[in-house]
Amino acid sequence: MDRKISMPLSKEDALALDYGDYVTLSGVIYTARDAAHKRMYEALNENKPLPVDIKGQTIYYMGPSPAREGRPIGSAGPTTASRMDKYAPQLLDLGLAGMIGKGKRTKEVKDAIVRNGAVYFAAVGGAGALLSKCIIKSEVVAYDDLGTEAIRRLEVRDFPVIVVIDSKGRDLYEESQKKYREE
Amino acid sequence: MREISSEIITGNIAEMCIEANHYLTPDMKDALERAGEKEVSPVGKKILSQLKENLKIAGDDTIPICQDTGMAVVFVSVGQDVHITGGSLSDAINEGVRKGYTEGYLRKSVVSDPLERVNTGDNTPAVIHYDIVPGDRIKITIAPKGFGSENMSRIFMLKPAEGIEGVKNAVLTAVNDAGPNACPPMVVGVGIGGTFEKAAQLSKEALLRPAGSHSDLPHIKELEDELLERINKLGIGPGGLGGRVTALAVNVLTYPTHIAGLPVAVNICCHVNRHCIREI
Known part of the structure; x- marks a missing residue:
C-alpha cells in the first residue's frame, strides 16, 4: 500500500500503518544522530529540558553532507539506527512518534515502539542524493557546534520510506529475509 | 631519480576525493545494472532502481552518492626511484584530503x-597504506569508506583444522549479521592468511578489485563463486x-600464513563501493 502521510505524524496514522507499507512523508521532521542523542541523553539525566520538544515528532537519523550554494542540503540518506538504540526507548517514552533510519533495532526499542504506539521507518541506505531532492528546507535548531551531527529541522516533500517496525511490533526485516532465504 | 612535488600529490588527492564520492567506477555501475535483472523481489527491484536513479542524480547534480563520504583510505605505491620534493608525502596527502x-x-x-570524539572539521587524517615498489611512478588509490558497512566488518582467527569450511562459515556469518545495516547489496572483501593485521588489510584491498573479476588462483575463484551464490541465498x-x-561481488585475497593460524578478515562495503585510482 502506498500512502501519503503528513508530518508531524498523527496518532491515528501511526497506529494505522502496517509493516511493509510504502509511504511518502511531507511536512516537518528533525534530524539527530549519535552525538546529538548523547547530548539529549545527558540533558535528560541532569533533568534539563531537551533543545526541541520531541513530543509527537519524528527523528531522522541522518547527518548531511554540506549544501552547495542555492540548495537546502547536501546528500542526505539514513544512517544505521542501531547506534541510537541505547537512547531511543527513553525518547519514545517522552512522546517521540517516529524514527527514520536503516537497519535492525533491539528488542528494547521494539518494546518501546509498541508501548507508545510509535513507528520505525527505513529510508533507502546509500541513496543520499535521491533523498536530498525531497528535502525543501533545512535549518540547524540545536547543537550547532556538532557540525553534521547538529539537530536540524527539515521540511520534506514526498520523502519515500517503508514501515519496518509498526506500532504492533511487527518487523519487516525479519519477515522479508525469511521469505527469500533459500537454505 | 624522478622528482615529484608534494603540491602535485595534494592537487590529485583533492580531485580524487571529489571524484570518488560522485561517480562509481564502471564495474560497480555494471554490477548494479546486472543486479536489477537478477532480483526477483518487487521491493528489491524498486530499491535497485532507486539506487540507479541516485547514481544519476549524484553525477548530474554534483551531490555525493551517499552523505557518508567516508574516512579517506589511501593506498600509495611509491616507486623507489621517486623523490618527493616540497614536504612530507603524508602531509601532502592529508592536505589533499582537507582540500577535497x-x-x-x-x-x-x-x-x-x-x-573524546571532537570532529576535526576537515576529515583528516586519512588512513594511509604505503608500499614501496620498483620504478619511478606513484600509484594512488583513494577509497573513501563509510562506516555503516565498516562497522559490520569482522576478523576471525580460525584454527588451521577449520579449513575452507571454517572460512565459508566466517564469511556467511559476517554477512548475515551485517544484514540491512550494511546497506546491501554489498561488496564483500575477504582477506585470508598473513597475520591479524595483514588479513584485515587484504580484505580492504580486496574491495578495490573490480566487481565481476576473479582470483587467478583456481581454488580461490571457486571459493568466490560459491560464497557469492550462498550469500545471495541468505534472503x-x-x-x-x-x-x-x-x-x-565477493573478492578474496590470500597471503602466506603461519603453521598455527588461519586468519580470515571480512571487510564489508555497501553498494557505494567507491574508489579512484591515478598514477603519477
Missing part, C-alpha cells in the same frame, strides 16, 4: 580522538528488505 573534503562539499566525518536482499541480490 572542504572545497568539494563532502561531509567531515572524522573525530580526533576515538573516546537479505537490497536494502535488507528481502531478495536474492544481497552481494554484488
